[in-house]
Amino acid sequence: MKFQAPRGTYDILPEDQAYWRFVTEMTRQVCELYGYERIDVPVFEQTGLFERGVGETTDIVEKEMYTFRDRSDERMTLRPEFTAGICRAYAERKLHGRPQPLRLYTIGPAFRYERPQAGRYRQFYQVDVEVLGSQDPAIDLEVMQVAWQIYEAVGIKGLSFQVNSTGCPACRPGYIATLKAWYEQHLDGICDDCRRRYGENPLRLLDCKRESCGKIAEGAPRIAKSLCGACNDHFVQLRSYLDALGRPYEVNHRMVRGLDYYTKTVFEVWAEGIGAQNAVCGGGRYDGLIGMVGGPETPAIGFASGIERIILTMKQEGIEPPEVPKPAVFVAYLGAEAKDAAVVLAQELRSAGVGAAALWEDRSLKAQMKQADRIGAAYTLIIGEEEVKNGVVMVRRMADSTQTALPRWEVLDAVKGGGTA
RNA sequence: GUGGGCAUAGCUCAGUUGGUUAGAGCGCUAGACUGUGGCUCUGGAGGUCGCGGGUUCGAAUCCCGUUGCCCACCCCA
Numbered sequence: 001m002k003f004q005a006p007r008g009t010y011d012i013l014p015e016d017q018a019y020w021r022f023v024t025e026m027t028r029q030v031c032e033l034y035g036y037e038r039i040d041v042p043v044f045e046q047t048g049l050f051e052r053g054v055g056e057t058t059d060i061v062e063k064e065m066y067t068f069r070d071r072s073d074e075r076m077t078l079r080p081e082f083t084a085g086i087c088r089a090y091a092e093r094k095l096h097g098r099p100q101p102l103r104l105y106t107i108g109p110a111f112r113y114e115r116p117q118a119g120r121y122r123q124f125y126q127v128d129v130e131v132l133g134s135q136d137p138a139i140d141l142e143v144m145q146v147a148w149q150i151y152e153a154v155g156i157k158g159l160s161f162q163v164n165s166t167g168c169p170a171c172r173p174g175y176i177a178t179l180k181a182w183y184e185q186h187l188d189g190i191c192d193d194c195r196r197r198y199g200e201n202p203l204r205l206l207d208c209k210r211e212s213c214g215k216i217a218e219g220a221p222r223i224a225k226s227l228c229g230a231c232n233d234h235f236v237q238l239r240s241y242l243d244a245l246g247r248p249y250e251v252n253h254r255m256v257r258g259l260d261y262y263t264k265t266v267f268e269v270w271a272e273g274i275g276a277q278n279a280v281c282g283g284g285r286y287d288g289l290i291g292m293v294g295g296p297e298t299p300a301i302g303f304a305s306g307i308e309r310i311i312l313t314m315k316q317e318g319i320e321p322p323e324v325p326k327p328a329v330f331v332a333y334l335g336a337e338a339k340d341a342a343v344v345l346a347q348e349l350r351s352a353g354v355g356a357a358a359l360w361e362d363r364s365l366k367a368q369m370k371q372a373d374r375i376g377a378a379y380t381l382i383i384g385e386e387e388v389k390n391g392v393v394m395v396r397r398m399a400d401s402t403q404t405a406l407p408r409w410e411v412l413d414a415v416k417g418g419g420t421a
Numbered sequence: 422g423u424g425g426g427c428a429u430a431g432c433u434c435a436g437u438u439g440g441u442u443a444g445a446g447c448g449c450u451a452g453a454c455u456g457u458g459g460c461u462c463u464g465g466a467g468g469u470c471g472c473g474g475g476u477u478c479g480a481a482u483c484c485c486g487u488u489g490c491c492c493a494c495c496c497c498a
Contacts, residue, residue, distance in 0.1 A: 004489080059496050063422080081498085110498080115422085117492060126498055193495075209494085258497060268498095275492080282498060306498030334456060365456050373458035384456060398458070 008114070008122025019311045022321035024107055026153040027127045034146050036103040036129060041085035043109065047075035053084030053293050055260025057201075064112040078111035082128035083261070083286065083302055084293065090132050091295025100133035105146075107307075118275030119309045127310075130302030135287060137237040140265045141245075143301050147269060147281050148247065154310065155319045159280065160270045161249040163242070165235040166203075166256065167227050168263045168287065175226035176202050186216050206254040214254075222253040234264050261286040265301060271313040280313060281305035327355030329415050330372030334365055334384040342383050345393065345411070352412055372398065379415050 005011065012020055031038070047067050054060050066078035079085055086104060089095065095102055106128050113122060129146050131139050144161070151159055167175055180202050187195060190205070190213050197204040206217045227235065242249050257266045266284035274280075283303020290298040314321070329349060333342035342358060349356040359371050365382070372380040382394035382403075393411045396403035406414055 007489085064496080112497075114496070115494090116490090117494095120497075124498065128498095204496095276494085277497070279498065304498055309498060332457085364451085366452095366454080366458080367450085369456095369458040371458085380458080382457075386456085394457090396457075401458080403457085 006122070008116040008120075010121065016311075018321040018324050019314065020307070021324060023127075023154055023307055023310055023314075027105070027107060027150050030146060030149045030153055031105040031129065033149070034103065034142065036105045036146070039086060039089065039104045039106050040108065041082065041089050041106065042079070044076045044078050045085055045088065047077040049084050049088055049293060050077050050080060053087065053261065053289060054081065058258060058260055060112060060259070064114055066111045066113060080112045081110055081259070082106055082108075082126060082304060083130065083259075083289065086128070086130050086302075087132075087290045087293050087295065087300070090290055090298070091293055096133065096296055096298060101139060102132045103130075104132070105129045110304075117277065119277040119306070119312055121308060125307040126304045127307060128302065128304045129283075130300060132290065132300040133298055134301075135234075135285075135299035137234050137265075138241060140234075140238050140285060140301055141241040143283070143303060144242075144247075144267060145245075147283075147303055147305060150305070151269070151280075151310070154314060154321075156271070156310070156313050156317060158272060158317065159313075161247065162252040162255050162268045162270060163238070163249050164252050164255045164266050165223065165227060165231055165264050166262050166266050166284070167223055167231050171226055171228035171231055172223075175221075175223045178221050178226055179203070179205070182221050189213075189216055203256040206256055217254055224251075224253060231264050238265060257282060257284060261289040261292075263287045267303070269305070271309065271316070273316045274309060274312040277309065279306075280309045325355070326376045327357040328377065329354060329356050329379040329381055330368070330375060330377035331356055331358040332365060332368035332372065332380055332382045333358075334382075335388075337388050338383040338385060341388055342381075345381065345383070345408070349412065349415070352416075354412065354415055381411065381415070 028038075047065070050065060051061055056062075060080045065080055068076055070076050086106070090102070107125070109123050109125050111123050114120060116122060127150065129143060131143055144163075148161070166172060180198065183190075183198055183202070183205060187198065190198075191208065191210050194205055194208050194210075194213050197208070205213075206220060208214060208217060224232075224235070239251070252268075255266060255268060257268075262284040264285040264287065267282075268279045269281035270278045271280045272278065281303055282305075283301070285299070285301040287299040288297075290296070290300060331342045331346045331349075333339050339360075339362070343360075346356040346358050357372075357375055357377065359368050363371075365384075369380060378398060380396045380398060382396060384394075387393055387405065390405070392405040392407055394403055395406050395411060395414050
């Protein structure tokens with residue numbers, strides 16, 4: 001039986017690890033710079049949490065969740081996103097008793113059963129950033145800044161930031177009514193999908209990708225004009241902060257988001273050239289969610305950013321991550337006696353914090369040298385019969401092919417600081 | 422769930438109107454250099470031609486089915 005990775009999953013092979021290290025490390029640094037603390041929540045939760053939190057009628061809940069019954073017959077679901085789990089933790093662990101607002105971030109895998117395509121997988125990794133316990137638009141700005149700075153830190157340039165307001169339970173229903181009323185006269189101009197959306201999810205009419213529908217959507221009434229006082233003030237304030245910082249952004253009144261919990265601010269970050277799934281980041285405010293999953297009414301905002309899509313963008317822009325550290329020295333030997341000495345020497349080096357690799361296959365010196373070259377060792381230490389007899393080690397500096405025989409006790413000092421590890 | 426494209430060596434790909442033992446480059450490995458990497462040269466290993474069936478004297482090539490991958494829709498990170 002030959003096994004294969006499940007559809008939509010992949011292996012992060014050694015040669016790709018440099019990207020992953022770099023992105024997660026930059027994320028950690030930026031989040032800490034802003035005073036965000038790391039939290040990790042379970043990979044699976046009770047199914048009901050996502051049904052309530054993400055929304056019963058969303059695509060995610062209706063057709064994309066990995067749901068199963070465990071051995072106690074409890075319905076469990078692999079997390080399709082992070083926000084619901086973090087809100088659950090906030091309520092369950094009484095995190096509202098800590099200094100507010102609470103700034104959190106996490107990194108890990110999420111799962112959705114979808115057809116894979118460019119930048120989309122069934123197991124995918126996200127950076128997730130959340131602030132719980134504040135409704136100030138300055139917090140919206142701060143959260144967006146975290147995203148911006150992460151992309152800056154990994155060197156991505158060609159991104160565009162999209163912002164909109166989706167209103168709140170007080171004003172959104174009115175807008176939806178207005179929108180539907182307006183679309184009533186345009187039903188024959190839109191596509192079949194859009195006619196379905198008209199009934200099921202009218203906000204979705206706005207972001208249809210078809211050119212003909214797009215033209216119509218462009219002329220549709222804008223939510224900005226239907227916002228209640230509080231939502232309008234919030235959006236105006238956020239935009240003035242963005243302007244003050246000189247951040248390039250676009251108010252995109254046709255951007256709506258597919259999760260039910262969003263209120264007021266929503267935003268996305270788009271990248272070009274990574275395929276149809278161009279949203280590298282999506283997020284927004286969810287002032288009602290924590291209350292819905294059993295916590296105190298608490299305003300909050302956050303975003304999730306897809307690591308695969310970040311890396312895709314980096315590759316698209318030709319950004320190379322720093323190399324993963326390699327052993328500083330390679331230990332080569334010839335003969336059984338020399339092997340004994342080499343095994344001990346390699347371990348001494350490692351104990352002293354100097355990375356040491358070897359082949360241990362009793363291969364020719366040439367093969368060992370070749371290996372040393374390939375792994376990028378700064379020094380190769382050669383031990384043969386001669387060296388064993390004289391208590392010395394041949395220390396060869398690979399960069400300029402110079403070598404000298406040194407007494408064993410001088411080897412460590414000679415080699416220290418020679419490599420990246 | 423729907424639509425399109427592609428499956429030949431570890432990788433990237435050739436393979437004529439169906440015709441002997443399916444090739445190249447890279448990579449791996451060994452030697453040239455009996456104890457020295459990168460360059461060069463020479464040799465070697467490595468293939469159920471995705472899988473199953475059919476047509477045919479003969480199939481990598483034609484037909485049917487199937488699986489997988491890629492891309493797009495829906496939707497989302």
